[in-house]
């Protein structure tokens with residue numbers, strides 16, 4: 001039973017993390033190769049605050065704010081420059097994050113932070129809480145997608161130049177999506193830190209960024225249900241088959257490549273095709 | 279309502295429009311004619327904030343907007359129907375309209391949709407159809423409707439009838455007249471139809487980026503040489 005609870009909690013956190021990246025990729029049509037850095041920024045913020053005595057729930061908001069603030073700066077610097085620049089910048093931010101955290105003794109350096117206090121919610125309570133947050137954010141994503149704002153994002157994806165010409169502040173909309181996506185990644189990071197109760201720089205490196213990107217691409221960029229499903233499945237795969245953990249990057253890299261090559265719409269696109277919907 | 283004074287604009291070192299001045303009044307239809315490459319699109323894009331003004335000024339309802347970004351101009355009541363109709367092909371008719379109304383709030387958005395479907399019953403019938411599958415005339419109506427969603431006081435329309443069937447042109451012109459009657463100001467660029475002179479209050483002609491003629495629609499209608507040169511017809 002305890003094992004199932006751990007699995008479900010891991011799934012819920014991964015779903016939230018993957019949906020946060022999907023919020024960026026789905027709405028801006030841009031890929032991030034360093035999303036784990038924002039997850040890490042939230043995890044460290046939450047862990048440090050908890051170690052300093054703050055109650056778990058009160059650490060999540062700062063975790064989101066810190067990650068979102070970093071996201072705002074990174075987004076501001078890279079989203080105005082066109083198109084694929086975000087992938088490169090975020091990858092740089094990812095490496096920079098790891099490099100910086102390793103150097104900081106306050107953040108535990110290479111060893112990381114251990115003995116993060118318990119949440120006080122109990123294992124089941126924490127699982128329910130993580131699931132609740134993931135469901136809440138999924139609902140928010142659906143709501144935005146169907147609102148006028150979702151159509152504005154669709155128009156940018158359809159034709160960015162025309163959007164610009166009719167006076168839509170394209171870079172502002174992209175920045176909003178990026179800030180929300182990175183902030184939610186920070187909250188997911190806070191959950192992660194309290195789930196495993198031990199964090200180190202390696203938990204937020206390039207491998208993790210590729211993993212979460214694989215979840216989004218396999219699920220189908222922009223498809224909330226596809227991404228949630230892919231995240232749930234791919235997050236527990238290494239727990240079921242231990243050996244996978246050792247060559248995760250290879251597996252997820254290959255999966256990413258195969259999906260982009262054979263089914264750019266991901267699982268969601270595949271399902272739509274099978275159902276005969278175009 | 280729109281006042282343009284000694285406007286010069288262009289691209290880098292190239293000046294496309296020189297020292298242009300004119301004024302559009304409230305509820306007026308103002309036509310701009312000129313041959314290919316005369317600078318009509320450059321003028322409109324400069325007014326909309328996409329081509330930089332090198333000197334001179336543009337003011338809308340007394341507010342100087344010469345150097346404001348495009349989004350801010352939408353907020354001040356200016357909307358653009360770009361050359362070549364450029365709707366969002368993958369989005370439905372209704373979604374295209376909603377995008378045009380991104381600056382107005384919820385209830386007003388619904389009211390505007392109703393109003394525009396009233397002007398364009400053909401669009402109402404095709405609400406859920408992808409914009410890319412509409413006919414040319416319908417796409418032009420959609421582009422106009424999308425501009426109207428932002429509650430503009432002035433609409434800039436570049437080449438309204440280019441490539442449209444005569445029937446579609448008539449339909450668009452009918453709507454323009456209805457909009458004018460509602461008090462909307464319209465700056466209209468045309469090239470191949472005398473239709474524009476029947477409804478234009480004022481007309482200017484651009485030649486190599488310089489204003490070469492101005493007068494009323496009726497004056498222009500009686501000027502055979504002008505018609506021959508800029509509207510491709512002598513009648």
Ligand SMILES: Nc1ncnc2c1ncn2[C@@H]1O[C@H](COP(=O)(O)OP(=O)(O)OP(=O)(O)O)[C@@H](O)[C@H]1O
Pocket residue numbers: 289292294312313314315316317318319320321469
């Ligand atoms: N993006 C650009 N960069 C450089 N020069 C440009 C650009 N766009 C237009 N021009 C030049 O500016 C001048 C005016 O062009 P513009 O498109 O404004 O004319 P127009 O009257 O709209 O013509 P048309 O009837 O063909 O639409 C032309 O000499 C053109 O070559």
Ligand SMILES: [Mg+2]
Pocket residue numbers: 318319320361436
């Ligand atoms: Mg032109």
